[in-house]
Amino acid sequence: MTVTRRHVICASASVAAVGLVGPAKAQQHVVDPDAITAEQAEAEFVRGAEVSEGGVIIDLPDLVDDGYRVLVKLDAPGASELMLIAPGNPIPPILNVTFGPGSASRRVTSRMRLGQSQTVIALARMPNGTVRRTTHDVQVLVGGCG
Amino acid sequence: MADGVKTRIKVPEQVKAGDVFSIKTLITHQMETGQRVNILGLRIPRSIIHRFHCTFNGETVVDMAMQPGIAVNPFFEFDAQIDESGTFEFTWYDDDGSVYSDAADVSIG
Numbered sequence: 001m002t003v004t005r006r007h008v009i010c011a012s013a014s015v016a017a018v019g020l021v022g023p024a025k026a027q028q029h030v031v032d033p034d035a036i037t038a039e040q041a042e043a044e045f046v047r048g049a050e051v052s053e054g055g056v057i058i059d060l061p062d063l064v065d066d067g068y069r070v071l072v073k074l075d076a077p078g079a080s081e082l083m084l085i086a087p088g089n090p091i092p093p094i095l096n097v098t099f100g101p102g103s104a105s106r107r108v109t110s111r112m113r114l115g116q117s118q119t120v121i122a123l124a125r126m127p128n129g130t131v132r133r134t135t136h137d138v139q140v141l142v143g144g145c146g
Numbered sequence: 147m148a149d150g151v152k153t154r155i156k157v158p159e160q161v162k163a164g165d166v167f168s169i170k171t172l173i174t175h176q177m178e179t180g181q182r183v184n185i186l187g188l189r190i191p192r193s194i195i196h197r198f199h200c201t202f203n204g205e206t207v208v209d210m211a212m213q214p215g216i217a218v219n220p221f222f223e224f225d226a227q228i229d230e231s232g233t234f235e236f237t238w239y240d241d242d243g244s245v246y247s248d249a250a251d252v253s254i255g
Binding site: 068069091095096104105107111112144 | 179213214222227
């Protein structure tokens with residue numbers, strides 16, 4: 001592995017972090033065996049229900065400069081549960097939202113990480129049990145997962 | 147407990163019954179993904195806030211399950227609507243077992 005400026009900067013930050021959280025476990029940087037794929041995450045949410053395209057509004061820029069913090073707004077009128085998936089991330093599932101009786105809309109805003117250019121998926125469970133699905137293509141200049 | 151965790155919430159003090167208003171929350175937290183490696187090539191263990199729960203007078207407003215894909219200093223904005231005065235309670239659950247909470251009183255005006 002060639003050592004780039006980014007590695008050096010990340011590494012020096014990591015040293016400081018290790019000091020705070022205690023010694024890191026001796027592990028290779030391999031694919032996390034616990035990480036599930038985007039398909040698995042989607043299937044887990046859908047649970048065999050009928051899926052139709054559209055019905056969720058993903059407010060996300062088409063071009064993102066900095067994948068470390070990306071503002072994302074989701075709106076799924078009438079939904080009871082929302083899920084956001086970034087298939088291009090090392091850990092694709094991002095966020096599950098359950099709306100309770102005190103909630104006034106099905107709108108939620110947060111900030112996520114994006115590792116690379118990809119097609120983000122938003123799923124919404126409707127009260128009748130069906131699932132709505134919307135995708136959004138996003139170009140990422142600097143990935144935020146390393 | 148992670149160092150320097152601070153919660154910030156923005157809720158109106160007074161609203162009209164039935165009006166929709168937005169709530170903003172933020173918690174300072176490093177949200178270590180568990181994907182990064184340090185200078186020795188060792189993985190930095192995951193340490194994130196994995197759940198955020200907001201209630202009003204004990205009833206759920208939103209309940210969120212978060213993964214490492216949520217950016218550092220998790221921020222949320224969502225809408226609420228109330229018919230009576232009461233208290234919003236906000237709870238964040240850390241991987242290390244810590245629980246952070248905050249609350250805000252809202253009255254009907």
